[in-house]
Amino acid sequence: MIRGAVALFKQKGYHRTTTREIAKEAGFSIGTLYEYIRTKEDVLYLVCDSIYEEVQQRLSGIAQQEGSLEGLEKAIRQYYELIDEMQDEFVVMYQESKSLPKDALEYVLNKELEMVALFENILRDCQKAGEIHVKDESISLAAHHLVIQGQMWAFRRWGLHSHYTLDQFMDDQLQWLLHGIKGNGGTT
Amino acid sequence: MIRGAVALFKQKGYHRTTTREIAKEAGFSIGTLYEYIRTKEDVLYLVCDSIYEEVQQRLSGIAQQEGSLEGLEKAIRQYYELIDEMQDEFVVMYQESKSLPKDALEYVLNKELEMVALFENILRDCQKAGEIHVKDESISLAAHHLVIQGQMWAFRRWGLHSHYTLDQFMDDQLQWLLHGIKGNGGTT
Amino acid sequence: MIRGAVALFKQKGYHRTTTREIAKEAGFSIGTLYEYIRTKEDVLYLVCDSIYEEVQQRLSGIAQQEGSLEGLEKAIRQYYELIDEMQDEFVVMYQESKSLPKDALEYVLNKELEMVALFENILRDCQKAGEIHVKDESISLAAHHLVIQGQMWAFRRWGLHSHYTLDQFMDDQLQWLLHGIKGNGGTT
Amino acid sequence: MIRGAVALFKQKGYHRTTTREIAKEAGFSIGTLYEYIRTKEDVLYLVCDSIYEEVQQRLSGIAQQEGSLEGLEKAIRQYYELIDEMQDEFVVMYQESKSLPKDALEYVLNKELEMVALFENILRDCQKAGEIHVKDESISLAAHHLVIQGQMWAFRRWGLHSHYTLDQFMDDQLQWLLHGIKGNGGTT
DNA sequence: AATGAATGAGTATTCATTCAT
DNA sequence: GATGAATGAATACTCATTCAT
Numbered sequence: 001m002i003r004g005a006v007a008l009f010k011q012k013g014y015h016r017t018t019t020r021e022i023a024k025e026a027g028f029s030i031g032t033l034y035e036y037i038r039t040k041e042d043v044l045y046l047v048c049d050s051i052y053e054e055v056q057q058r059l060s061g062i063a064q065q066e067g068s069l070e071g072l073e074k075a076i077r078q079y080y081e082l083i084d085e086m087q088d089e090f091v092v093m094y095q096e097s098k099s100l101p102k103d104a105l106e107y108v109l110n111k112e113l114e115m116v117a118l119f120e121n122i123l124r125d126c127q128k129a130g131e132i133h134v135k136d137e138s139i140s141l142a143a144h145h146l147v148i149q150g151q152m153w154a155f156r157r158w159g160l161h162s163h164y165t166l167d168q169f170m171d172d173q174l175q176w177l178l179h180g181i182k183g184n185g186g187t188t
Numbered sequence: 189m190i191r192g193a194v195a196l197f198k199q200k201g202y203h204r205t206t207t208r209e210i211a212k213e214a215g216f217s218i219g220t221l222y223e224y225i226r227t228k229e230d231v232l233y234l235v236c237d238s239i240y241e242e243v244q245q246r247l248s249g250i251a252q253q254e255g256s257l258e259g260l261e262k263a264i265r266q267y268y269e270l271i272d273e274m275q276d277e278f279v280v281m282y283q284e285s286k287s288l289p290k291d292a293l294e295y296v297l298n299k300e301l302e303m304v305a306l307f308e309n310i311l312r313d314c315q316k317a318g319e320i321h322v323k324d325e326s327i328s329l330a331a332h333h334l335v336i337q338g339q340m341w342a343f344r345r346w347g348l349h350s351h352y353t354l355d356q357f358m359d360d361q362l363q364w365l366l367h368g369i370k371g372n373g374g375t376t
Numbered sequence: 377m378i379r380g381a382v383a384l385f386k387q388k389g390y391h392r393t394t395t396r397e398i399a400k401e402a403g404f405s406i407g408t409l410y411e412y413i414r415t416k417e418d419v420l421y422l423v424c425d426s427i428y429e430e431v432q433q434r435l436s437g438i439a440q441q442e443g444s445l446e447g448l449e450k451a452i453r454q455y456y457e458l459i460d461e462m463q464d465e466f467v468v469m470y471q472e473s474k475s476l477p478k479d480a481l482e483y484v485l486n487k488e489l490e491m492v493a494l495f496e497n498i499l500r501d502c503q504k505a506g507e508i509h510v511k512d513e514s515i516s517l518a519a520h521h522l523v524i525q526g527q528m529w530a531f532r533r534w535g536l537h538s539h540y541t542l543d544q545f546m547d548d549q550l551q552w553l554l555h556g557i558k559g560n561g562g563t564t
Numbered sequence: 565m566i567r568g569a570v571a572l573f574k575q576k577g578y579h580r581t582t583t584r585e586i587a588k589e590a591g592f593s594i595g596t597l598y599e600y601i602r603t604k605e606d607v608l609y610l611v612c613d614s615i616y617e618e619v620q621q622r623l624s625g626i627a628q629q630e631g632s633l634e635g636l637e638k639a640i641r642q643y644y645e646l647i648d649e650m651q652d653e654f655v656v657m658y659q660e661s662k663s664l665p666k667d668a669l670e671y672v673l674n675k676e677l678e679m680v681a682l683f684e685n686i687l688r689d690c691q692k693a694g695e696i697h698v699k700d701e702s703i704s705l706a707a708h709h710l711v712i713q714g715q716m717w718a719f720r721r722w723g724l725h726s727h728y729t730l731d732q733f734m735d736d737q738l739q740w741l742l743h744g745i746k747g748n749g750g751t752t
Numbered sequence: 753a754a755t756g757a758a759t760g761a762g763t764a765t766t767c768a769t770t771c772a773t
Numbered sequence: 774g775a776t777g778a779a780t781g782a783a784t785a786c787t788c789a790t791t792c793a794t
Contacts, residue, residue, distance in 0.1 A: 013286055015203040019785060030786080031759045040785065095286055098201060109346055116347070140351060141360055144344065145337075152336050158297055159304065163328060172329055180364045207768060218769085219776045228768065389662055391579040395764060406765080407780045416764065471662055474577060485722055492723065517736055520716070520723060528712050534673055535680065535708060548705055555743070583789060594790085595755045604789065 001026035001036065002050045005043050010088040014044055014096040045104045048097055051089045052111040058082050059118060067129030072122055073174060076146060079119075080170045083150045090154040112147075119143040142177075149173050189214035189224065190238045193231050198276040202232055202284040233292045236285055239277045240299040246270050247306060255317030260310055261362060264334065267307075268358045271338045278342040300335075307331040330365075337361050377402035377412065378426045381419050386464040390420055390472040421480045424473055427465045428487040434458050435494060443505030449550060451498055452522065456546045459526045466530040488523075495519040518553075525549050565590035565600065566614045569607050574652040578608055578660040609668045612661055615653045616675040622646050623682060631693030637738060639686055640710065644734045647714045654718040676711075683707040706741075713737050 004025035023033035192213035308331040380401035399409035568589030
């Protein structure tokens with residue numbers, strides 16, 4: 001059901017997608033749809049939740065390579081590839097999550113912060129290991145950056161995909177990032 | 189009318205805002221509203237258009253300082269300040285523009301590309317002037333970057349404003365950017 | 377609109393009557409119906425209210441003939457005739473008022489109590505004038521009686537109209553009532 | 565099941581009670597509920613029927629004391645007590661029976677007429693025994709009266725229970741009735 | 753016999769849009 | 774020009790009923 005809903009939301013947006021369409025796409029009747037959800041908003045919530053679920057699951061292996069630059073790079077590449085594969089999901093989530101009820105929205109934003117924290121930790125490990133040198137205050141910002149940089153690949157496909165392949169994009173982004181980090185980006 | 193509509197869209201989103209509300213907020217009747225527009229979508233279009241109008245107007249002075257790093261920095265700071273002041277507008281535009289009819293959307297995306305091009309030109313001028321050294325292919329990407337980096341200040345206020353002031357954010361971003369650019373970001 | 381709604385409610389009951397039917401019967405579109413009401417329950421409320429409105433208006437002249445038995449009789453006859461003419465309305469009101477939201481229901485029950493009070497006052501006047509002799513506690517009960525006795529003509533048409541004309545019914549009821557009242561109904 | 569249904573109908577009304585709720589309250593699944601009934605209306609029918617069943621059962625002993633005034637009084641008191649105990653049931657039945665399909669409604673109204681007839685017979689016996697003196701045409705009316713008077717205790721609890729105890733109410737009603745009957749209520 | 757998942761017709765309500773005044 | 778009453782298509786959600794297990 002969630003896959004179908006994502007497809008519809010992507011195509012027509014959350015508001016223009018009817019519950020009947022969601023049900024039909026999922027292959028059952030509205031009646032049955034409403035066995036699973038209580039509100040149309042629930043669908044949106046489930047969609048957002050499942051996206052983070054998958055993201056977290058697919059990034060779960062990342063944090064291991066403690067403190068090495070290769071580890072960082074690998075993590076980032078994995079993240080970029082993930083986004084490339086889940087473009088639609090990301091776009092939907094970022095454009096529609098505002099329609100979530102307040103508490104659901106908070107829950108979702110929290111998940112996003114967890115994702116940022118994931119990279120923040122990796123960076124901090126690298127810092128500890130002496131592999132990078134960034135002002136302490138800049139680490140969280142760098143993590144935010146990194147996360148957004150990746151999402152940019154999804155949001156701005158209309159502007160980017162015509163000029164770059166994912167690999168070009170990743171390489172370029174990484175160079176930027178690592179260059180700033182390895183040296184002493186953000187220091188005296 | 190547009191100001192009122194932005195306020196409403198920001199608060200309730202485009203779909204949840206009724207034409208009646210837009211009219212009332214603007215201070216005239218629906219009948220009169222429909223003298224100015226043909227469709228609710230028109231309001232959204234007008235909103236998006238007016239935002240870019242203002243952005244372009246306020247960034248118009250930028251391109252002059254040809255090729256100097258200070259010019260670049262000044263342009264960027266001006267852009268960031270602009271975004272800070274127009275946060276709501278930016279958020280609305282990026283979250284709702286997907287609801288525009290196809291051609292209007294294209295028009296709007298084009299405006300966005302023009303904005304990117306603006307910075308691209310500045311960067312290219314700097315490159316020509318020998319102030320920065322970036323791979324040619326990376327310049328457009330850097331411009332994209334730069335534009336998004338700024339928008340991030342609007343989109344992610346929930347995550348950023350609690351940790352950074354605008355000035356901190358700007359300084360940090362600039363250091364990242366200039367560090368990568370001045371050196372030889374993206375080269376061997 | 378109200379007349380139409382009464383007709384429909386009478387025929388199919390409140391729950392089985394759709395808002396569309398109400399609108400159509402009233403001669404306008406649902407959209408327009410919802411200019412006048414906010415909720416289907418509002419229709420029911422309006423129906424109930426208008427019934428009491430009419431009842432009170434039509435009984436307003438009654439209270440004048442202070443204390444005479446003829447006054448009492450006249451009042452009662454007027455009330456019975458009123459009920460005869462508004463049978464449908466009464467039946468609808470008593471069968472459907474339970475579907476009113478709590479506060480509306482209270483409001484309606486209050487109106488009913490006002491009607492009872494109307495007769496209570498007449499009876500009290502007669503008592504004062506020495507025309508009837510009833511235990512004080514019984515007066516309110518007698519008023520309740522009297523009001524219900526009349527409504528019975530509406531509720532139980534299926535049982536009564538085949539055996540009695542309104543006049544027979546009125547005469548009989550009056551004799552019962554007056555007999556009990558004139559003598560010393562409810563005393564030693 | 566019926567008890568449960570009555571409780572639900574009393575609380576929320578027939579239309580607002582779902583078959584699922586009825587099943588759950590009865591302690592089995594909807595599937596099983598539909599083994600016993602064919603239609604939701606059937607539940608209402610069963611409810612109404614069972615009420616009359618109980619009423620008739622509990623009043624069955626009444627008709628014996630032929631022709632005595634005490635017998636009449638006893639019968640009436642028994643009836644009033646019955647109603648007091650079955651208030652909810654009566655209220656439900658009278659407010660919801662209109663939702664029965666035509667033939668079921670007729671059946672139920674017939675049961676009601678049987679109840680009236682029960683008292684009619686008692687009255688007639690008293691008449692024959694010379695204990696009361698009422699115009700022949702008035703006997704059926706008096707029976708209707710008597711039946712309604714009792715139901716009034718259930719329908720109008722909101723207006724009566726705050727002012728009277730059941731005993732006060734019964735006494736008062738009886739005095740009215742007997743006074744009218746014993747003398748020559750309704751004669752020349 | 754019993755279950756409860758599946759169905760889909762049915763309904764209240766909203767809201768963009770029109771047009772007579 | 775301006776108004777706002779009127780429209781009715783569109784939509785989320787409910788619930789009686791069925792039937793495969």
